[in-house]
Amino acid sequence: MSLDLSVDEVRVQSVISHSKIHLDHAVDHDEAVILALGYKQELKRGLSMLTTFAVAFSTLGLLPSVAGTLWYSMAYTGAAGITWVYLVAMAGIMCVALSMAEIASAFPTSGGLYYATAMLAPPKYKAFLSWFVGWSNYLTQITGGPSVGSSTAAMILALKQMTDPSYEYHKWHAFLLATSITVSCACIASMPVKWISYITRFTSLLNISFLFICWVVFLGGNTRAEQGLPKFNSNAQAWGITNMTDWPDGMAVLMSFMAAIWIMSGFDAPFHLAEESTNAEIVTPNAIVLTAALGAVLGFAFQLGMAYTIVDVTAAVEGELGQPFVSFLSQVLTRDRTIAMAALAIVLSYIMDFSSMLAASRVLYSYSRDGCIPLSRVWCRVNPYTRTPVNAVWFNWFVGECLLCLMFKGEAINAVFSFGATGAFVSFTVPIFLRITYARNTFKPGPWNLGRFSYVTGTVGCLFILLMLPVLCFPQFRGKNNTTDLMNWTSVVYWGAMLLVVLYWFAYGHTFFTGPRPNVGDLCRDEEGGNEKNEIDEVVQPVKDI
Numbered sequence: 001m002s003l004d005l006s007v008d009e010v011r012v013q014s015v016i017s018h019s020k021i022h023l024d025h026a027v028d029h030d031e032a033v034i035l036a037l038g039y040k041q042e043l044k045r046g047l048s049m050l051t052t053f054a055v056a057f058s059t060l061g062l063l064p065s066v067a068g069t070l071w072y073s074m075a076y077t078g079a080a081g082i083t084w085v086y087l088v089a090m091a092g093i094m095c096v097a098l099s100m101a102e103i104a105s106a107f108p109t110s111g112g113l114y115y116a117t118a119m120l121a122p123p124k125y126k127a128f129l130s131w132f133v134g135w136s137n138y139l140t141q142i143t144g145g146p147s148v149g150s151s152t153a154a155m156i157l158a159l160k161q162m163t164d165p166s167y168e169y170h171k172w173h174a175f176l177l178a179t180s181i182t183v184s185c186a187c188i189a190s191m192p193v194k195w196i197s198y199i200t201r202f203t204s205l206l207n208i209s210f211l212f213i214c215w216v217v218f219l220g221g222n223t224r225a226e227q228g229l230p231k232f233n234s235n236a237q238a239w240g241i242t243n244m245t246d247w248p249d250g251m252a253v254l255m256s257f258m259a260a261i262w263i264m265s266g267f268d269a270p271f272h273l274a275e276e277s278t279n280a281e282i283v284t285p286n287a288i289v290l291t292a293a294l295g296a297v298l299g300f301a302f303q304l305g306m307a308y309t310i311v312d313v314t315a316a317v318e319g320e321l322g323q324p325f326v327s328f329l330s331q332v333l334t335r336d337r338t339i340a341m342a343a344l345a346i347v348l349s350y351i352m353d354f355s356s357m358l359a360a361s362r363v364l365y366s367y368s369r370d371g372c373i374p375l376s377r378v379w380c381r382v383n384p385y386t387r388t389p390v391n392a393v394w395f396n397w398f399v400g401e402c403l404l405c406l407m408f409k410g411e412a413i414n415a416v417f418s419f420g421a422t423g424a425f426v427s428f429t430v431p432i433f434l435r436i437t438y439a440r441n442t443f444k445p446g447p448w449n450l451g452r453f454s455y456v457t458g459t460v461g462c463l464f465i466l467l468m469l470p471v472l473c474f475p476q477f478r479g480k481n482n483t484t485d486l487m488n489w490t491s492v493v494y495w496g497a498m499l500l501v502v503l504y505w506f507a508y509g510h511t512f513f514t515g516p517r518p519n520v521g522d523l524c525r526d527e528e529g530g531n532e533k534n535e536i537d538e539v540v541q542p543v544k545d546i
Contacts, residue, residue, distance in 0.1 A: 010036035013106060013119050013444040016518050030280055037109055038518025039275075039369065044387035046193040047277040049286060052270045054204030055196075056291040059266035059359055061148070061352030062299055063211045064345050066263060067325035068151055073259035073303075074324055075317045076476065077249075078242025079233075079310065081256040082303035088253075089260035090296040092464030095457040096425065097267055097292035099432040101285035102454060104271045105446030108280035111366030111516070112271045113137050113427050118515040120434035120443060127515045128505060129434075133427045134367050135501040140265075140423030141272075141363045144356035145182055146400035147420070150407060152349040153177040158323060159342055162335075175407050182404070185354035186397040189361055192386045193276055196358065203351045210344040211302060217341060219305050222332040229311065238307040244317065246478045254471045258421060261468065263299060265424040267292040269355070272362040285448040360396050365389035370517040422472050422494045429465045432458050 005021040007014055016038045023035075031041045047055075066082075073081030107116045114134035118126045153174045160167050188199065224231055232238075245252045270287035274280045277287075310316060311331040319327035325345070329338040367373050368380035383390040435443050436458035450457060473491035475482045505513075 005032060005035060007036045011444065012036050012446075013442075014038055015119070015516050016520070021520055030278060033108060033281060034275060035520055037107065037115070038516065038520055039109065040519055041275070042382045042387075043110075043275045043365075043389075044193045045276055045278050046197055047273055047283075048197070049277075049279075049283045050204075051197045051200050052273055052277050052283055052287040053290050054200035055273060055355050055358060056267060056269040056287055057207055057294065058200060058203050058351045058355035059144075059269040060264070060291060060295050061266070061348055061355070062207065062263070062295055062302070063214060064148075064151070064349035064352055065266075066299060066302060067323070067345050069259035069262045070317075070324035070328075071259075072262065073256050074306075074313060076243075076245050076256045076258075077252050078240065078244065078313045079238050079307040080241040080253070081259065083239050083300075083307050085253055085256045086260050086300055086303060089257040090264075090300070092257075092461060092468075093260060093264050094292055094296060095461035095464065096428055096432065097264075097288055098450060098457045099435070099454070099461050100268065100271070100428055101288040102445060102449050103431055103435060104274065104288055105281050105285045105448035106444060108274040108277075108284050108446070109366065110272050110275045110362045111370065112274060113268070113431060114367070114372075115516045116431040117434065120431055120439035122438055127510065127513060129430060130515050131372065131505050131509060131513055132498070132501065133430045134372050136423045136498060137427035138360075138363050138367055138373075139497055139501075140420060140427065141356070141360035142396055142399055143403065143420070144266075144360055145185065145353060145396060146178070146403045148349060148353040148356055149178040149182040149185070149400070150174065150404060152181050152346060152353060155323075155326075155342060155346045155349060158326060159339060159346070162339065171408055175404060178404055178407070179401060181350060181353060182357070182397055182400055185350070185357050186393050188354045189358040189393045190383075190386060190388060190390045193388060196388075200355070203355075206351065207348055208298075210348055211298060214341045214344055215302050215305050217337060218309055218329065218332050221337060222309050223334060224309065224311065224332060227311065232308040233310070238304070242313050244314070245476050246481055247474070251471075251474070254467070255474055255476070257468060258472055260299075261421040261425060261472070264292060264295055265421050266356070266359075267295065268424070268428060269359040272359045272366070275366075276362075281446045282448055285446075357393065357396060357400075361389050361393040364392040364396055368392065369519065370513075370515075372513055422469065422490050425465050425468070429462055433462045436462070 005023055005027070007016055007019050007021065010032055012033060014037050016036070021035050027035065027041075030045055034041050070082070073086065077085055103116045104112055107119065109115050111134065114130040114137065117133045118130035121129045156177060157169060157174060161169060188196070191199075222231075241249055241252070243249050243252045245255065247255065267288055270277070270284045270291070274284045277283045306328060309332050310328055316324045316327040316331060319330075326338070326342055329341050333341065364373065364379050368376035370376075373379060379392045379395055380389070381391050382388065436455050440455070473488060475486060475488040477486055
């Protein structure tokens with residue numbers, strides 16, 4: 001049986017446009033799209049809308065993310081940082097999410113961000129820009145697993161100290177515990193898609209239910225009345241600014257946006273799972289928008305409850321426990337309830353870790369498939385039994401383990417993990433900017449698109465990130481108050497790393513990397529002058545309903 005698939009009839013913007021793909025079997029719509037984009041279907045598809053969303057929402061890790069980012073919200077502007085400041089930041093972030101969803105529908109591949117950049121950029125710069133976006137996104141992804149793993153270990157040991165006064169903390173305890181966490185998470189990320197689907201559906205329920213339980217407990221079960229206080233704070237207390245920085249209030253508000261950006265930096269996970277999702281052109285953008293919208297709504301409701309119940313913002317930030325969220329819980333709950341709620345956050349942090357490693361492995365797989373990473377042939381190999389990129393999972397784990405060794409060097413570990421928000425949103429925004437500027441007349445939207453609102457959301461999203469890029473590098477304190485342990489290392493670590501990436505490009509990368517590299521060359525033939533025409537409907541079988 002011989003069939004020809006016309007790339008142009010699939011109606012995607014591709015590196016192999018004006019070609020036909022020679023097939024020896026009928027394909028469904030998802031496989032037709034990925035073939036038309038230039039890639040063979042190597043990963044097994046089996047992720048539904050619910051599963052894709054579940055992975056993304058787990059990567060977002062709303063409860064542990066809120067707990068971990070209070071250093072940038074409540075510690076900068078007090079209660080205002082977790083109420084109206086969060087809402088304002090979400091307006092800009094939602095514009096970025098909507099614009100990304102539109103691009104994901106047009107380019108539903110695992111390496112969609114950098115693939116889209118290559119297709120939307122001017123030909124002269126497409127290789128360099130896709131290289132820059134790809135590395136920015138990958139370096140962000142690869143720090144996720146060890147970062148969350150070390151944070152999870154820190155919370156576990158904090159509970160150990162709370163329940164066992166005789167326990168003496170050592171850095172090697174945290175290292176070994178973080179290592180065991182990341183090893184087990186890498187094992188889960190290496191499983192077949194079907195198993196991962198079952199696990200993530202269950203964990204998405206845990207994410208929402210644990211968040212709700214914690215919210216109900218500190219709202220309804222707080223001890224404020226026993227402390228001689230009203231059940232809840234006044235509106236002025238819950239929405240007012242307490243400036244804890246060395247900057248004016250306006251600048252402190254902008255700096256508090258960092259927390260929302262950190263919390264929402266995982267909503268791109270569905271993009272990286274596009275080649276394992278069914279009906280990816282619709283499921284992927286829907287999962288992106290649902291993750292961002294639900295994260296915005298639930299995150300605001302959860303933090304609003306915190307703002308109305310916290311007893312002392314300053315004490316929570318500067319408390320002896322060393323973690324604002326745990327300090328907050330200890331202010332409003334009994335000791336046993338504090339431990340129980342912290343334990344829920346630990347479970348969700350563990351879920352967040354393996355979800356981050358899952359997304360990171362798909363990024364490495366897709367970039368290696370195009371020869372963007374050293375030893376690409378090894379990392380893009382798909383395990384024949386699990387039909388997942390197991391090599392990529394464990395290479396990422398090894399790099400993460402090397403990063404974890406920095407735990408023995410004090411603040412160095414924090415410097416590495418300061419990549420997060422900046423690296424993610426730079427890679428998010430570059431293709432969005434190209435879509436509304438250079439490619440505004442050539443972009444081929446997918447079935448999920450914003451129509452006339454594309455330019456509105458794209459412009460607002462790009463302006464928001466352009467404003468935030470320098471702000472993300474600002475330290476909380478300045479002058480003599482800005483010590484090495486309080487320094488914001490983003491300007492050094494992220495931009496320093498990207499400088500090395502750019503130097504690598506000019507020194508060697510430009511000699512071998514020309515952008516996305518299709519692997520269907522043996523199946524393609526030029527469509528110019530062809531007399532044969534096979535309608536796509538004769539080649540493509542309808543995708544099953546989800």
